[in-house]
Amino acid sequence: MSKCSSCKNESVYFRTNEGRHYCKVCFSKNIEKKVRLTISKNNLIKNGDKIVVAFSGGKDSGNLLYLLHKIFKDNPNVKIVGMTIDEGIKGYRNITIDKCADFCKKLDVEHHIFTYKEYFHTTIDNLAKDNDDSMCGFCGIFRRYLLNEGARRLDATKLATGHNLDDETQSILMNVLKGDLMRFARIGPIPKIKRHIKFVQRIKPLISIPERESALYAMLNSIPAYFTECPYAQRNALRMETRDFLNKMEERSPGIKYSIISSAQRVAPFIEASFKKSNIKECETCGEPTSGNICIVCQTMKKVNIKLSKSS
Ligand SMILES: [Zn+2]
Ligand SMILES: [Zn+2]
Structure with missing residues (x-):
């Protein structure tokens, strides 16, 4: 049995790119330290901020809400609020939404629900009845809109999303593969979207946490993570292949995902400048x-x- 490299308790995780073992306690502490560092290094959150967390009920958004609450609960100058979007999907969202509300209650965090029905006068269930198109396309467009609108209605200064290291590196590589370099404006912990007063600034405090570490953190800290899959979910073949490729490369050369992010962040300003505003x-x-x-x-x-x- 391996021992923790810091305290000699039983190891639960080996981080390949560091060559270090972590016990339960040291692992959780380390994840919290990494998130604090991402926040402070990139100036993601400051006094006076009201942070609305996009809380879908998955492990990443659950971790995000839990960690931001933990980091800022004793700071009266930063407010953390949870927000869940209800797409109107029976057997999926109606189940998870109650659990989202319960978790917020447990943390004593304000929780708000915004529904497609109220804003778009329809639900994904209804749209699916009358359309043969993939629901993910509609849903993505509506969700982006409502996340921004909801955050604005709640007077948020920032909208925090649970994107992890794997989500981000996959997106970067996919943008390159598709030749969609404009989307580089959306990368990084505090993406530079085209500025307009009606856009709420997005932040991604979990960008340095790999997928598997996010899953382990959720498990060790009893963060609710609902594995119910959306009944309309369609496999995005390019994303799946990109994910497998990156995981294979990471296994061969540990740390490669971090290199991709830092390279992308360094070239992003030049790409942006090359596009006419x-x-x-x-x-x-x-x-x-x-x-x-x-x-x-x-x-x-x-x-x-x-x-x-x-x-x-
Ligand atoms: Zn330890
Ligand atoms: Zn419009």
Whole structure:
């Protein structure tokens, strides 16, 4: 049986890129230290901030809410709030949403729910009945919109999401593979999205935590992580292959994922500067920021309504 490299208790984890063993206690402490460091090094959170955490009920967002609460609970100048989006998916969201509310109650953190039904006058269940298209496309567009809108309604200064090291490196590599370099503006712990007063600044405090360490942290700290999969979830083949490739490379050369992030962060400003700044306007229909005249959500709603009326 291996022993912890720091305290000689029983090891529960071996971190390959450091060559160090961790016991339960030292592992959790180390994860907390890494998250604190990401926050302080990148100036993610400061006094006066109201942080809305996008809390879906998965392990990453559960860890994020738990850790931010733990780090800032004694600081009266930083407020942490949980927010869950209800897409209207029976047998999935209606189950997890109660558990999200319970966890917030347990932490004594304010919890808010925003529903597709209220904002888009429909649910994913309804859309699926009348459309053959993949629901993930609709859902992604609606979710991005509602996360921003919800955070703004709650007067958030920042919107925190649970993206981990693996999510981020996969996205970086996929942007390169697809030639979508504009999306480099979305990478990093505090991504530079096109600035507009109606966009709430996003932050990713868990960006230095690998997927498997996030899963272990959730398990060791009894963070609720609901494994119920969305019934409409579709395998994204490119993401799966990118994930497998990165894991294989990481096994061969430990630390490679960190190198990808730091390389991407270093080139991102140059990529951004090479694109002509496009003017952000406000959508003619709903007033949300958009690069065109009508935002993608209003375009989608229109498209869906036409389809809905055709089929009924
Ligand atoms: Zn230890
Ligand atoms: Zn719009």
